[in-house]
Amino acid sequence: MERVAIIGIGQTKYERSKRGETFADLVFEVVTKALEDAGIGIEDIDNVVTVSNDFWDGRTISSMAVTDACGAYGKNVSTVEGDGTFGAFYGLMRILSGSFRSTLVVAHCKGSEGSNHLITNAMFNPIYERIIGLDSISSSALQARRYMEKYGVTEEQCALVSVKNHRNALKNPFAQIAMDITVQDVMRSTMLSDPIKLLDASPISDGACAIILAKEEMAKKVATKPVWVKGIGHSADAYNLGDRDLAEPEALIRAAKKAYQMAGIQEPFREIDVAEIYDAFSYQELLWSEGLGFCERGEAGGLIESGATDMGGDLPINPSGGVISAHPVLVAGLARIAEITIQLRGDGNGRQVDGAKVGLAHGINGPCGQAHCVWILEK
């Protein structure tokens, strides 16, 4: 694969409600920041990929709201409806095709504007599943229990993810929920849908994120230290929840295998220095860690207990605080890429993982992580 780098990033602060700002306002903010970060102008961008979702935005053709604000006038542009990691994947392919030298990828979402239960209920099969009343929380609870029971992972081990990530968030100015809590706090928080409790769950968030991808020749001329794309992969699992064994992150295993092959990674736990994983719920960081091959199946509970994924550990996971500390849907995957970019540049300030050279960013799509996208980045 030809060398492509991330040369600019921009994020809003993630908040519960940005009621004063439109989607266009959020997009303009992060696009401007990303361009400034790279030290280039909109005229240096030759194509754009926007990421948005018509259900979350309450608008058919949700990308229409941000056409002016994303700088797409007179340019080739497209829209991915899915997690930001998938949008970035498309942006990368457009450069690799030889048609473009720089893609601006921007995602936005305002969870505050719609009804989370109704919107996520609409993910499920309209003929067979919606009527039962599933939404993102209850479906994830089905997955959490299945995973925990099959592999003997405990609620306390899941709670450790919440403790670690909310603590990491204290050092991330973009995070929405940053706090020092204990396992007991998590265990005593309101039960939402067994075994998921309030502090096991990510919040509703508003925000946007932009990244700029560029060909090598351009990446070498810009203001920032380029962060190179070394490997990528994505894959999808079956749809009906009953078609899957929810304890088996089949699609993630396939996506990771592809990304690792491309990046030449054989022992991910040893070779990767920092990872940003889509922990919409605490159990997900553990389940996805297994799918990513950081440990054997069922051992992620032990992994977090060992401190290996803490800031000072062998493989710090979610130094940003993760999705559990800010969950603008769709944006969240792109924010994972942005955080890994920050880490590999060495710009992590209070949350810098020392000597990080190789990083992993991960995004999910669909119910219970039906699809996954994995990025390996290198400084």
Add this chain to the structure above:
Amino acid sequence: MGQRVAIVGTGQTYHRSSRKDVNGVELIQEATARALEDAGLTRKDIDAVVIGNMDHFEGINYVDMWSIDGNGGLHKPIMKVTTGGTTGTTVAIAAFYHVASGLFDTVLAIGWEKNSESDTTAAIITCADPFWERPTFGGAIAGLATGALGYMHRYGITERDAALISVRDRKNAVKNPYAHLREEITVEDVLNSPMLAYPIKLLDICPRTDGACAVVFASEEKAKHLTDRPAWIHQVSTRHNYTFFTDVDRSGRMPTLYEACMEVYRNAGIKDPLHELDVVEMYTPSSFAGLVWIDALGVCDEGEAVKLVSDGVTEMDGELPINPSGGVISTNCIGATGLIRVAEAAMQVSGKAGEHQVPGAKTALATGFGGCHWSDVLLISSRKPS
């Protein structure tokens, strides 16, 4: 640089106003299976899937995930792209970049819609700004009507002139077994059809269709083993210049279509599109747009389209046949509509269009229209790109 990309197979459902015998996923599967069969492939040969439609048309969130049983993407990379009416062409363009990138060799592009499952106009209205535009906006029909009236005023065209487009496309559709509306109509039929939103009448506008289309894109290496008649993708272009409907510049040729066409011609070295193109599959949402926007293809001077059409230039036996398939006026399963243009253009240059084949067609243009007067353009040819 990227690898060359060709279309090696296409599949469509038999388009109908309502397909109650299948759910959406089963409808998609019909098109997917036909495209695979046409390409001589099985599901296992597919490296990735790209799919698109409009969420609020069927009320399904994450359509790429929902459709996995029918889209062939189980345990494969799947991506959803969506841009309104342009979705179908957007899907095709995304599939093109998937292959051109070198990351995938065989990619399935799918567009679909089951318009029978909701009120299409209600769903389309939700594409407008919720506060400033939705209260007045009467969906595609009304929006296109305000455009049509502007064209009548500016170019002096009449309702009768526009009707020629419906008559031409519906005549062509008779020869296309997949088309939805397959009866010939006359100019009088169009003029006498019920007025929907002045000046657009029932027969000036596209129907609501249940249908799906799938297209297999392949790298040069794969294509050469699969077919001796690949349809090569030479150029693609997209313009989404507007955010509010009221921002659209209506002073000259349809701006995004014109810009996208000019970019494609410039990059392909086309100087005289009227003679260098052999056939066009044009996204004509209404007869009026289908008439006036011909000038945005750069095949005549601004405002001269009516002359081209009345001279028969765009008929099947004319210099530049437009919409041999019967076009959007005959079939409109919205998320598939743009992809059908691409599939039909590919069928033409591969000589696979059967009864509606333009003899000897080598180079075809496919266009997409949607969103806020946005456009996509693809240039497809039987000649391998240099």
Add this chain to the structure above:
Amino acid sequence: MMPKGKYPLLTVRSEIEQPYNYSLGRYGSKLLKELRDNKRIVGIKCPRCGHVYVPPRQVCGKCFVKMDEFVEVSSRGVLDSFTVVYFSFLDPETGEKRPVPYGYGRIKLHGADSEFLHFLEESDIDKLKIGLPVEAVFRENRTGSFKDIKYFRVIRE
């Protein structure tokens, strides 16, 4: 093989309504406040190309620059195009049929470069023509709604 026609073809129906809190943003709010409080229509002017947009928004798409100069535009203008809608359809806002026929138009307000979309008082197609002068008719009780402008009416001398 399944016997054809033995089973009636079923459907599943949903009437769920999705509520949204759509932010108008600082720019859109400015126009709405001016409409409500002062019966004024304001647009925003691009510092680079000078284009005046209604409704106001932050970015000039063409120039990709931030705009902050609000300018008052006239509540009078000309009818740039219009239609009268006769066919029946569901209004996604209410889930009910929208009353027809109704006329709406793209109005080029004096002082603005983009157009403004609103209802027309007139729904008789024979009494409407492109280029006619029109003016906004404001409601007495304005609540910060789109309907604070009742409609635009043709100015007949």
Add this chain to the structure above:
Amino acid sequence: MVEEEIVYQGRIKVPYTWSVGEYGSRFFYELKENKKFWATRCPKCKKVFIPPRKTCPDCFVPIEEWLEVGPDGSLVTFTIIRYSAQVHPVPAPLAVGIILLDGADTGLVHLIGGVELEEIRSGMRVRPVFREQGKGNLLDISYFEPA
């Protein structure tokens, strides 16, 4: 003075009528009229699908063989939803689970009832409780209860 930030409370209210299709119609018809679960079996991989598929998602071949499965099965996983939401078919707290009917290879998502919520366990044997008057949808089964 803080600038006024206006938020418009709008909605999207578009009714949908989803076609169940021939296969799904047979499934719902048999459920409603005969209280039976009909599944389909892939001729190639032999996987038994419920709800019935017309095509195998993996082998991508048409499926024509129908067979009866259940009505009893076992609970693969479950949750007790404690919060209230408009989408719930019954008031919270409600139990939802994935049930693997005997003879099927895929699970069905449904409500769990007829039992104290604290007594529900994964692996539990369950059976359907049918409604008197079915409507031709999945709620023609009220819930699954311990068998």
